[in-house]
Amino acid sequence: MTQGPDAPRGAAPAARPPRPSLLASPWPRLALVAAAFAAWYFVFPSALSLGITLMLLAGWATAWDLLGGWTGQASLGHAAFVGLGAYTVGVTAANFDLAPWWAALLAMAAAALLALLWGRLTFGLRGAYFVLSTIAIAEILRLVAINERRLTGGAVGLFIFDLQEPFGLDLFSRHVEFWFSLGYLLLVLVVVALVTRGRLGYQMRAVREDEASAQAAGINPVAVKSWAFVLSAALTALGGCLYGVFLSALQPQPLFELHLSVRIALVAIIGGRGTLFGPLVGAALITLAAELFRTTFAQANLLIYGLLIVLVVLFMPRGIMGELERRVVRRRYAKSARG
Amino acid sequence: MEGLAPFLQNLSGGLLIGGIYALIGVGLSLIFGVMRVINFAHGEFVMLGMYLAIVLFVQLGLDPYVSLLIAAPAGFLVGMVVQRLVIARLVDIPGDSTLLVTLGLGLVISNVLFLVFGAEPKSIYLPYATRTVMLGGIRLPVAQLIAGGVTLVLITGLWLLLTRTELGRAVRATAQNRLGAELVGIDTPRIHALVFGVGMALAMAAGVILAPLLFAIPTAGASYTLKAFVVTVLGGLGSVPGAIGGGLLLGVVEFMGASYLSSGYRDAYGLFAFLLVLLLRPEGLFGRTVKRV
Numbered sequence: 117m118t119q120g121p122d123a124p125r126g127a128a129p130a131a132r133p134p135r136p137s138l139l140a141s142p143w144p145r146l147a148l149v150a151a152a153f154a155a156w157y158f159v160f161p162s163a164l165s166l167g168i169t170l171m172l173l174a175g176w177a178t179a180w181d182l183l184g185g186w187t188g189q190a191s192l193g194h195a196a197f198v199g200l201g202a203y204t205v206g207v208t209a210a211n212f213d214l215a216p217w218w219a220a221l222l223a224m225a226a227a228a229l230l231a232l233l234w235g236r237l238t239f240g241l242r243g244a245y246f247v248l249s250t251i252a253i254a255e256i257l258r259l260v261a262i263n264e265r266r267l268t269g270g271a272v273g274l275f276i277f278d279l280q281e282p283f284g285l286d287l288f289s290r291h292v293e294f295w296f297s298l299g300y301l302l303l304v305l306v307v308v309a310l311v312t313r314g315r316l317g318y319q320m321r322a323v324r325e326d327e328a329s330a331q332a333a334g335i336n337p338v339a340v341k342s343w344a345f346v347l348s349a350a351l352t353a354l355g356g357c358l359y360g361v362f363l364s365a366l367q368p369q370p371l372f373e374l375h376l377s378v379r380i381a382l383v384a385i386i387g388g389r390g391t392l393f394g395p396l397v398g399a400a401l402i403t404l405a406a407e408l409f410r411t412t413f414a415q416a417n418l419l420i421y422g423l424l425i426v427l428v429v430l431f432m433p434r435g436i437m438g439e440l441e442r443r444v445v446r447r448r449y450a451k452s453a454r455g
Numbered sequence: 456m457e458g459l460a461p462f463l464q465n466l467s468g469g470l471l472i473g474g475i476y477a478l479i480g481v482g483l484s485l486i487f488g489v490m491r492v493i494n495f496a497h498g499e500f501v502m503l504g505m506y507l508a509i510v511l512f513v514q515l516g517l518d519p520y521v522s523l524l525i526a527a528p529a530g531f532l533v534g535m536v537v538q539r540l541v542i543a544r545l546v547d548i549p550g551d552s553t554l555l556v557t558l559g560l561g562l563v564i565s566n567v568l569f570l571v572f573g574a575e576p577k578s579i580y581l582p583y584a585t586r587t588v589m590l591g592g593i594r595l596p597v598a599q600l601i602a603g604g605v606t607l608v609l610i611t612g613l614w615l616l617l618t619r620t621e622l623g624r625a626v627r628a629t630a631q632n633r634l635g636a637e638l639v640g641i642d643t644p645r646i647h648a649l650v651f652g653v654g655m656a657l658a659m660a661a662g663v664i665l666a667p668l669l670f671a672i673p674t675a676g677a678s679y680t681l682k683a684f685v686v687t688v689l690g691g692l693g694s695v696p697g698a699i700g701g702g703l704l705l706g707v708v709e710f711m712g713a714s715y716l717s718s719g720y721r722d723a724y725g726l727f728a729f730l731l732v733l734l735l736r737p738e739g740l741f742g743r744t745v746k747r748v
Contacts, residue, residue, distance in 0.1 A: 190551045192558070237730065238733060241733070244692070247493075248493075249730065255681060255722070256723050256727070259719070259720055378558065378562065385555065418563070418565060418569075422559040422560065423563060424559070425555055425556065425558060425559030425562070426563070429552045429556050429559070430545070430556065
């Protein structure tokens with residue numbers, strides 16, 4: 117998987133290379149995203165739940181992309197972190213009356229630790245070991261959630277019905293949840309924008325393109341992958357906390373399931389791996405399509421996801437934003453070559 | 456549960472189920488070894504085999520062990536077609552595209568099964584298969600015995616094919632060095648299609664012999680894929696004999712864990728074993744060395 121600008125043949129060497137869109141400032145577009153969702157709140161007050169699920173999915177996918185896209189280590193177990201976040205809020209609220217913001221910190225720390233150990237275990241090995249282990253670990257967590265009935269309520273589930281209120285805000289109100297979700301999405305986008313434009317971001321891309329060369333350039337691939345994984349896991353778990361409060365009824369089946377992991381990965385792949393706004397675009401497309409064709413999706417959502425994965429990988433491996441970015445870069449190269 | 460008899464009972468049950476896991480895992484391992492493709496749709500092909508056996512049984516009254524003769528060639532053909540149409544286009548692209556495509560295929564298959572057959576579990580009732588045979592104080596269900604026998608025949612056949620025929624030599628050559636194989640005149644795309652077909656035939660055959668043993672649910676494919684991964688990693692990715700050992704081991708670990716520890720975690724023991732192997736011996740219990748970064 118080689119992404120990034122590839123120069124067309126025949127470009128004059130003297131021409132000043134244009135700034136790749138990768139480096140174009142993301143902040144105006146970020147403000148646009150914030151404004152668009154804020155407008156959603158006032159224009160579609162009856163579709164707040166849809167907006168929340170969209171923003172959370174977009175946030176998870178953007179966090180997934182930090183590892184799966186920018187670092188090139190596709191994970192099919194990110195549902196583990198979503199479930200970890202949701203269950204941490206639920207379990208600590210029910211058993212210890214812990215405030216949800218402390219629970220969120222705890223969940224992020226737990227996710228980061230899990231990712232660190234997990235990375236230690238698999239990032240040192242070449243081949244498909246990492247992606248295989250992601251499924252295994254999500255599955256183990258699901259079995260724990262089903263079997264540890266005293267803590268998690270088993271297969272029946274766990275209900276969150278009482279939470280401490282930050283600044284007197286009722287966390288079960290869809291209005292409050294909407295703004296929290298928007299804040300979460302923006303936080304993830306800002307973190308990913310900062311990380312990918314910084315030193316770690318370049319190292320991540322170097323590891324993705326060619327691990328041996330990256331190592332020759334003095335980069336420690338295991339450390340870089342581990343950092344990307346830790347960040348990705350903690351951010352996903354934070355979104356999982358919000359999702360837990362949003363659902364208020366936690367069950368192992370939808371939370372830890374492979375399908376959720378697949379959906380997170382899929383929207384990032386459709387939108388464009390290794391692009392800042394790709395996962396958001398993918399999440400928006402999938403969520404809105406699912407809403408429009410709800411009756412079809414209810415029966416055949418996996419069929420549609422499956423076909424989409426096959427088609428996108430076969431015919432548009434860069435995803436929507438990746439394809440757009442390449443066109444823009446090519447046009448700029450062509451222009452600068454003409455002088 | 457104490458004493459030798461229950462232990463032997465668990466051991467034999469685990470080995471018999473493990474034989475089926477081995478059958479599933481061998482196909483996955485063979486495909487990986489030759490094509491470097493991890494087939495995420497493997498478990499869904501097992502489910503296809505199960506449902507094919509059920510349909511043939513319900514519609515035509517065909518004994519599932521007879522329908523093996525239909526399921527295995529059908530799996531071979533479907534596998535060849537899938538390989539030619541989809542996977543062959545991606546095999547030379549580095550990265551995870553084949554993994555994602557097979558994952559997508561698996562989702563499509565399991566959803567189609569759900570749309571056709573519904574979510575309720577289905578099974579085959581064979582009066583003779585539900586009987587048990589007593590052997591030195593150990594109860595052996597007939598269905599499991601037959602499954603063990605069929606597995607033994609199929610795996611022996613595969614082993615003979617790989618080691619005793621010219622075609623098997625070509626397959627092994629492709630696995631060892633694709634370019635080298637091409638240089639000596641082996642049509643490696645054909646070998647790839649063939650290997651994928653054989654893998655799918657084994658998966659569907661495993662599904663057929665599982666049909667009288669277990670309930671078929673459209674979504675169960677993912678758990679078989681997972682078991683196949685565990686089997687191959689236990690035995691070493693890409694090693695066919697390793698997958699046999701890994702399968703038997705997984706069956707025994709599951710049976711022992713379920714009866715001596717906690718049955719709720721039955722599916723987790725294999726995964727724990729998988730993580731342990733990754734931690735201690737990533738080349739697999741029977742494998743050679745693995746590349747480290």
